[in-house]
Each structure stands twice: as structure tokens, then as C-alpha cells.
Amino acid sequence: MPVLRLHNSLTRTREVFAPIDPGHVRMYVCGPTVYDLAHVGNARPVVVFDVLARLLRRLYPKVTYVRNITDVDDKINARAAASGESIGSVTARTAADFHADMAALGALPPDVEPRATEHITDMITIIERLIQNGHAYAADGHVLFSVASFAEYGHLSGRSPDDLLAGARVEVATYKENPGDFVLWKPSTDDLPGWDSPWGRGRPGWHIECSAMSWRHLGESFDIHGGGNDLLFPHHENEVAQSLCCFPGSTFARVWLHNGMLNINGTKMSKSLGNFFTVRDVLAKAPGEAIRMLLLRGHYASTVEFSEDLLADCKRDLDRWYRALERAPAAAGEVPASVMAPLCDDLNTPLAFAGMHALADAAMAGNTEASAGLRAAGDLLGLLQYDSTAWFRGGDDAAEIDALVQARIDARKERNFARADEIRAELAARGLALEDKGGATIWRRE
RNA sequence: GGUCCGGUGGCAGAGUGGUGAUGCAGCGGAUUGCAAAUCCGUCAAUGUGGGUUCGAUUCCCGCCCGGACCUCCA
Known part of the structure; x- marks a missing residue:
């Protein structure tokens, strides 16, 4: 132990x-x-x-x-x-x-x-x-x-x-x-x-x-x-x-x-100063896991800076990790030492995240063992709790989006790039990004 | 005023007495119809002045700057 x-x-x-x-x-x-x-x-x-x-x-x-x-x-x-x-x-x-x-x-x-x-x-x-x-x-x-x-x-x-x-x-x-x-x-x-x-x-x-x-x-x-x-x-x-x-x-x-405290522009976020955002308000703009990650990006005893840009960084990091999990699907395995050791050393979550980035790199390259480790690390930290598909493509309008994506695939086959780009722009306006891989196209929410 | 904590690259943020993690951003390239994603490469930092030491970002002292707390908490 x-x-x-x-x-x-x-x-x-x-x-x-x-x-x-x-x-x-x-x-x-x-x-x-x-x-x-x-x-x-x-x-x-x-x-x-x-x-x-x-x-x-x-x-x-x-x-x-x-x-x-x-x-x-x-x-x-x-x-x-x-x-x-x-x-x-x-x-x-x-x-x-x-x-x-x-x-x-x-x-x-x-x-x-x-x-x-x-x-x-x-x-x-x-x-x-x-x-x-x-x-x-x-x-x-x-x-x-x-x-x-x-x-x-x-x-x-x-x-x-x-x-x-x-x-x-x-x-x-x-x-x-x-x-x-x-x-x-x-x-x-x-x-x-x-x-x-x-x-x-x-x-x-x-x-x-x-x-x-x-x-x-x-x-x-x-x-x-x-x-x-x-x-x-x-x-x-x-x-x-x-x-x-x-x-x-x-x-x-x-x-x-x-x-430590959560700072905003270098000052403690507090009710009395009025420089605060409710969790509820922020949840309307970012996934809970991104907020959680932001709170854990610094050592617990230090102050941590809050801003919407930093929140967006966390979302990007999580997106990449979810992509890695999608690339090399695996059930949670053992928590790798690269994550466990930092956490056991006074809860060094930033260093644990560094370990997770490395696991994601390996998973991205197809290493399912790393993917299993990443998933386990996520379980320990309360992150990566979704299926990648749910993370990227959850929501009620999936069928409609799929249809548009298919229409774009057809347009591209006909080399009608103007039409294809039009559809892509339309989806982008709705916060949806596309990735063409070989003949297939996958979409995700940004 | 008192007590305490901290000052690391553009931003965020670790470790360490001996060539300064990690992520994002930037730049160059591969890939792509163009993108996106991915991959490769790359730029770039330890507030300041002393001291200890063969050697300090790391230890000690001064200074500057920032922050937290100071009792039935407006």
C-alpha cells in the first residue's frame, strides 16, 4: 500500500x-x-x-x-x-x-x-x-x-x-x-x-x-x-x-x-467583495468536470486562479482525454503510479494531471493499457466519468446532426466543397465541430 | 499595526542544492479539398540585493510586490 x-x-x-x-x-x-x-x-x-x-x-x-x-x-x-x-x-x-x-x-x-x-x-x-x-x-x-x-x-x-x-x-x-x-x-x-x-x-x-x-x-x-x-x-x-x-x-x-482560496484577478472570491460566480452560473457555461478540474489544477493548499479562459483550458484538456479514451477504449484498470504517487504525496493533483497527460498521449497512440490507467485515474479524481460519446455527442438533437453530417459527406463525395463548407459552418455556429477521418466524419460539441 | 503565505516562460502551474515538469497559447512542418483532430519540431521563466556553498530557483538575511487572517465576522 x-x-x-x-x-x-x-x-x-x-x-x-x-x-x-x-x-x-x-x-x-x-x-x-x-x-x-x-x-x-x-x-x-x-x-x-x-x-x-x-x-x-x-x-x-x-x-x-x-x-x-x-x-x-x-x-x-x-x-x-x-x-x-x-x-x-x-x-x-x-x-x-x-x-x-x-x-x-x-x-x-x-x-x-x-x-x-x-x-x-x-x-x-x-x-x-x-x-x-x-x-x-x-x-x-x-x-x-x-x-x-x-x-x-x-x-x-x-x-x-x-x-x-x-x-x-x-x-x-x-x-x-x-x-x-x-x-x-x-x-x-x-x-x-x-x-x-x-x-x-x-x-x-x-x-x-x-x-x-x-x-x-x-x-x-x-x-x-x-x-x-x-x-x-x-x-x-x-x-x-x-x-x-x-x-x-x-x-x-x-x-x-x-x-487555499480561489482567486479572481488575484483576490479571494468572496460574497462580501461581490467578485464571485455561483456554481450554478458557471455550470451553464462549462461542464462540471471542467470546473472540477480547474479547482484541482493547483495544489490544494495554494490559491488557485479562476477565469473563463482557464475554464476553457480545462475543457480542452478534458476533450483531449476523452478523445484518447475513445481512441483506445478500455475499462478502468489499476491507477498508475504516475498518478497515485503524486496524490499520496500531499494530494499533488497538478502533478497527477501531468501523469494523466502522459497516459493520454499513450492512449492516443492506441495503448489500451494506458487508456485503462487514464480511466482509473479519472475515477480516483472524479473526472472522466462519462462515456466519450456522451461527453461529445450527448443531447436530443443527435439524429438531426447526424443527418446534416451525412449530407456533408455526400456533398464532399461529389466534390461540392462549397455545400460541404456551408454545412460545416452551419454546425459550427451551433457549437459543433467536425473531424474528417478517412471516409468517416465524427462530430462533437465544443 | 499584528500574524502568516506567496512571488517560476504570454497564461496557468509542479518539482528540485548540480544542466527548470506538465497543460494551454505562439511559431515551423506533416496530414487535410480547406479545416478540425492527430503527430513531429521549436521559442520562452525562477521579483530584487546580499550571504552560505565547489555549485542556489531550491537554504539564510534585507528590500520590493501581491494575497489571506486578526474573535459572537458586514
Whole structure:
């Protein structure tokens, strides 16, 4: 079995991955807050950790991949209040959209997809324990985590509480004992969602949900925790603090993985900046696999650039690979080392793609073994999931196009090139390209 | 202001202390009625100034530039 190495944010080194239980790998990844359609940047962690999950399943007998849905959040409340739609409707609709979009990107569903609102009791349990342990306190209807009570606070993100104080840009609430303390539970007014608790009717703070859901579904200690590097602080730092203080002796996640951001013109794609494209919009212009490939073209921890030109490049690459598969048809075989080795080396997808290009070259020359390897590599990466014919010639109008192509063949036989070129131009205008090979002609969608 | 990350050919993007992957684009050619696809060939890069070293793109320091994060996240 190949050795898997992963860069652990916690230790800032590339380590050999050694699961707590080699018979059962457990991974938690922060999922979406369902208040609006996902943009392409939001899809990056989904795709990256989908690849990791697929790889882990090849390497280990059992994998439990948990990715939550955050369905209680002030952004959701604000969205519902603004539109008049109920909160339940906003979250249900947005979660369904998210599922459809991610499926279109070839991301398999996680094994468990817990919702924050289904874990309120677990959150309350954790908060109560933290209070008992002296790591949290109730004040002014809120419950706060006491940063000063946890000596290792800041360890994950590499910050000292002093640094944080110096950089504080938000006014410190008066009920905090320490400016770094963060909310575990907060009171809800009647117009806001709330649950009964020992501290009155309220709702959870931002970070507690992940501690509750990972605990419930993976246990106190598990193998991998993933998410975007914009969550490193404060979200992940606070998660670790809560969980470690609640479960003394546990390790929480042993390996932390953080994906880089998706940039557009050199800047992070984000809702607040408005420089984003929804997955849905981009899917209208390019196949999901092209978007997926774009997201995987850079190393997961680096920033990746997004543009329509780059998306078109990915489409071209995929077209060539599908052509190679068509040239040397074969069922998926073993994943070649030229692809497996890079993936096992901290998920080096760009280098894996280089391996796939070489396989495609060989397949193009008629090497069916290479073609089988290319197909297998595609399965591992969630690409090349279509039959070449479906990829190039899917759609309802195939029969009509075939007829036009036949008419052009007839025209060419008569050396009526004017008519032949006319038909070709007509098809080109519809986004269809032709290839004449010997006496035959094949067409494909561009 | 604090912390951290990064600067590689036209674009994107890997690896590496010792002649700088890969893809797209460009250029030349083969092929084609012309194209497309395919094949062959080809151009072209390590921000900047020092240091360590026999040798640095790779390690160290300064500088410049870009980006991310800085607590109940408008």
C-alpha cells in the first residue's frame, strides 16, 4: 500500500498519515452555511476533500467522512427576515441547491451530513461541561469560552492572545472577561430561532456546532479535520479549544488540512467583495468536470486562479482525454503510479494531471493499457466519468446532426466543397465541430 | 499595526542544492479539398540585493510586490 503523506497545519510539516484506527479512517470537513447559492470558491473545499475521501477509500477498508450543514446562523436569519421567506424554507431550499451543484461537480455525498439544528442538545452538553470544567462562564444571557483558561489557545493558528489583542478591530462586548473570549451560546429574542437551555431561550454561537457534530459522529478524537484556510482563525482555533477543554485527554483532530482560496484577478472570491460566480452560473457555461478540474489544477493548499479562459483550458484538456479514451477504449484498470504517487504525496493533483497527460498521449497512440490507467485515474479524481460519446455527442438533437453530417459527406463525395463548407459552418455556429477521418466524419460539441 | 503565505516562460502551474515538469497559447512542418483532430519540431521563466556553498530557483538575511487572517465576522 502506498504511503500517504499530508501536510498537517497543526505541526506545519508534511507527515506520514497514520490513522488512529487503520481499520476506520474518520474525517470531518466544515460544510456550508445554507443561506445562499454556493459560489465556485465555496466549491473548492468540497472538491478537494472529495478527492481526499476517494483516495482514503482506496487506501483504507473503512472511511467515515462527515461534512456538516450549518442551518442556524445570523446570516440565515437576516436573509429570511429580508425576503419574508421562513428560515426553514431558506435552509431547505439552499441545502437542496447545494447538493445539486456539488453533485454536478462530481463530488460524492459525505457519509454523514449532520445539521446543526439537530445537535442542539449535544452543544448544550458540551457547554455545560465547559462551565463545570471552568473553561466557560455565563454572563448577561450569554455563555462565553474563557480563552485564559486554556494555555494552548492560539496553538493551531500560530497566534498568541497578545497578538490578537493588538489587532482587535471589533469593539469588545462588555460582558466578556477577556477580549478574546468567544460566544458559545447567546440569547434569542422572540423573532429569532431559539432553543430552551439552562441559560434561557437562545441559540448557539458559531463554533460550537462543529465540536458537537464531530464528537457525535466521529468521537472525541479523530483523524482529519479539513476546511478553508480562512477558517483557521478564529473558527478552527475555537473548535479545538472547546473540544480539548470539554474532553480532557482527547486529541480532537490529529491532522488539520486547509485548502487555499480561489482567486479572481488575484483576490479571494468572496460574497462580501461581490467578485464571485455561483456554481450554478458557471455550470451553464462549462461542464462540471471542467470546473472540477480547474479547482484541482493547483495544489490544494495554494490559491488557485479562476477565469473563463482557464475554464476553457480545462475543457480542452478534458476533450483531449476523452478523445484518447475513445481512441483506445478500455475499462478502468489499476491507477498508475504516475498518478497515485503524486496524490499520496500531499494530494499533488497538478502533478497527477501531468501523469494523466502522459497516459493520454499513450492512449492516443492506441495503448489500451494506458487508456485503462487514464480511466482509473479519472475515477480516483472524479473526472472522466462519462462515456466519450456522451461527453461529445450527448443531447436530443443527435439524429438531426447526424443527418446534416451525412449530407456533408455526400456533398464532399461529389466534390461540392462549397455545400460541404456551408454545412460545416452551419454546425459550427451551433457549437459543433467536425473531424474528417478517412471516409468517416465524427462530430462533437465544443 | 499584528500574524502568516506567496512571488517560476504570454497564461496557468509542479518539482528540485548540480544542466527548470506538465497543460494551454505562439511559431515551423506533416496530414487535410480547406479545416478540425492527430503527430513531429521549436521559442520562452525562477521579483530584487546580499550571504552560505565547489555549485542556489531550491537554504539564510534585507528590500520590493501581491494575497489571506486578526474573535459572537458586514
